[in-house]
Amino acid sequence: MDSMPNKKLHIAMFPWLAFGHMIPYLELAKLMVQKGHHISFISTPRNIDRLPKLTPSLASHIDLVRLPLPQVENLPEDAEATIDVPNNKVPYLKKAYDALQDSMARFLQDTHPDWLLYDFAPYWLPSIARKLGISNAFFSIVTAAFLSFVGSKAHFGERKNPEDFTVPPTWVPFPTTVTMRFFEVMKVFQGGISTDKSDVSDIFRVVEVLDGCDIVAVRSSMEFEPEWLRVLEDLHRKPVLPVGQLPTVVYDNGDETETWLWMKDWLDKQAKGSVVYVAFGSEAKPSQEELTDGYDLHRKPVLPVGQLPTVVYDNGDETETWLWMKDWLDKQAKGSVVYVAFGSEAKPSQEELTEIALGLEQSKLPFFLVLRTRRGQADTELIELPEGFEERTKGQGLVCTSWVPQLKILAHESIGGFFTHSGWSSVVEALQFERALILLTFYADQGINAKVLEDKHIGYLIPRNEHDGSFTRDSVAKSLRLVIVEEEGKIYRDKAKEMKALFGDRTSQDRYLDSFLDYLISHSKNICS
Structure with missing residues (x-):
């Protein structure tokens, strides 16, 4: 022994x-x-x-x-x-x-x-x-x-109605506010508690x-x-x-990212020499008419690559993409930028994205928005930023539709807060760098995560309609300003700093x-x- x-x-x-x-x-x-x-x-x-x-x-x-x-x-x-x-x-x-x-x-x-x-x-x-x-x-x-x-x-089936999940469970022996909101319960009922097409609920x-x-x-x-x-x-x-x-640590061995592998998978299926690669650099931008006419003329496979090309790390070398991002971040005041990303799984609805974007604009805070417009090739419901948003906010923020080095961004001193879906991996990454959290949940465990964080004053939940989960651009803007700059939100900034010892040690x-x-x-x- x-x-x-x-x-x-x-x-x-x-x-x-x-x-x-x-x-x-x-x-x-x-x-x-x-x-x-x-x-x-x-x-x-x-x-x-x-x-x-x-x-x-x-x-x-x-x-x-x-x-x-x-x-x-x-x-x-x-x-x-x-x-x-x-x-x-x-x-x-x-x-x-x-x-x-x-x-x-x-x-x-x-x-x-x-x-x-x-x-x-x-x-x-x-x-x-x-x-x-x-x-x-x-x-x-x-x-x-x-x-x-x-x-x-022993408790399975004890809670039969959505309302049963909006109160603390009977088996929790201490007072708590950690429960689900009604709209969160309904999402779980629709895709997890009730039997789904796999015949087994989550x-x-x-x-x-x-x-x-x-x-x-x-x-x-x-x-x-x-x-x-x-x-x-x-x-x-x-x-x-x-x-x-x-x-999580930054990989130092040239890891291939999710975005590149998705692109590579598509490219592998095309005939040799058949694809037209279309990119106009980081400065040029065709008009809508030019973009439409160009696609109709050629009728060949076109692979949209987003504004920024996906990159890999090679033994810690800084790539052109990261350096471009870093250059922008370096120009922002310390602790002033809102980093916005909702992970690889969560995807806001078109209505939600509109309110998020207009809330960012209304906040007047510098922002770095990472936007995933679809979930896989089978996802036909593309989401788009409001018309004119990127033009109006050109001096205020960045929008990236491809993979970004999230850890490097969160580690940058200009980041003041993380507007997140409350996925636990994202929470861990943010708190190891002392980033205050603004929380907007979508499904699964995120609602409980957010309530735990709110209960400990580590994160601030965007106010929402309890019944349908809707929220407004005003609530987004006010929440962001509260956590990032206002004196009333200092408790969230201070608590995030305290968490580094727990999440980054x-x-x-x-x-x-x-x-x-x-x-x-x-x-x-x-x-x-």
């Missing part, structure tokens, strides 16, 4: 098919490899190919396992991640994911890892692991507060993996949400282990990782047997 801490584990990891899930799993994998362990990272071929490239030292200890995704009716061809499909097609992606049961069982039987870490979606996986005698953990990239709010299997999936796993590992820390971690452990009567916040992260790995080593069925 004395040598047990030196035991090197083989750990299999199986995240959900969303890059917002795969990347935190990969970050944890890399940290565990640095401690001497071996990882099998399991996903589908296209997703594996789109992951950030690993350094040789990491790649030799991380096996990238490709399981072909079964084709299901109504799922667009080549769709293997949520970024490939609009929201209404995600249920078909879950159905295809569920069809990986046999492939996963064969892989686990052949390799018999010491531990299996999986996401919320494969509700069928705990029973497979148990049958094979493999120690297994649900690794949650969402907070303990959200998992506690969901409840346990809430059922979460409850089943929580019930079936040996332990729960959470991307969190005792310093941030001790009360919710205790509630979660009391609910499920099993170990709940925080693994730290997993602050590598030493603390290392301690959480060591504690987690010690547990895995001492409780592996392979070792204990």
Whole structure:
């Protein structure tokens, strides 16, 4: 037993098919490899190919396992991640994911890892692991507060009406304002609590993996949400282990970005020499008539590349695109810029985008807006900025429709606040750089995340209509000014600075990782047997 801490584990990891899930799993994998362990990272071929490239030292200890995704009716061809499909097609992606049961069982039987870490979606996986005698953990990239709010299997079905989710759960033993708003509940009812086209609801999936796993590992820390971690452990009567916040680092090995890989995938399907590449530099801009006539004349495939070309990092070299962005940021006053981005999954409606844009304009604050106009090739509902917006705000802000180096932007001293969807990865990235948060939620765990942040005065929620979720440009402008410049909002700026010690401390992260790995080593069925 004395040598047990030196035991090197083989750990299999199986995240959900969303890059917002795969990347935190990969970050944890890399940290565990640095401690001497071996990882099998399991996903589908296209997703594996789109992951950030690993350094040789990491790649030799991380096996990238490709399981072909079964084709299901109504799922667009080549769709293997949520970024490939609009929201209404995600249920078909879950159905295809569920069809990986046999492939996963064969892989686990052949390799018999010491531990299996999986996401919320494969509700069928705990029973497979148990049958094979493999120690297994649900690794949650969402907070303990959200998992506690969901409840346990014993509580499943207890809340039948939307209104039941707008009040604190009966099993939470302390007063709290952390609940969902009515419009957030309705979005979840429409796409998660009620049975979707995958025939299994998201809430059922979460409850089943929580019930079936040996332990729960959470991307969190005792310093941030001790009360919710205790509630979660009391609910499920099993170990709940925080693994730290997993602050993201800038890749230094020439990683290919999501945007470039999406472009490359399209280019690979075109005949050799058939594509016309159209770009007019960073200064020239054709009129609407010129743009329309040019497209109609040639009738060849045209790949829109956005205002700024996607870039990669190469050993930390600064690229032309980043330098252009940095040049603009350098000209802004310290702490004055609002950085606006809603992640790779969230997409505002056209009405929401209009209010966001006009609110930015009305705030008079300098802004850096990252806009994703569609979710995959199957998404036909393109969103557009209000007419004349870019011309009117030319001296006020930047608009980027392609990938940007978010960590570098957040690290820049001119950034005063982050207008975000409340996705936890984005929250972690912002708080490690002391950026105040302005919160606008869209779906899933974001509502609970935002309430937790608001409850701790770390973030400010944009005021919205509680019934339909609508908001106005006035509320956007006032919220931005409150958090970024007004004295009344100083509490949010101060709290964000306090959070750096929790979200950016590598030493603390290392301690959480060591504690987690010690547990895995001492409780592996392979070792204990």
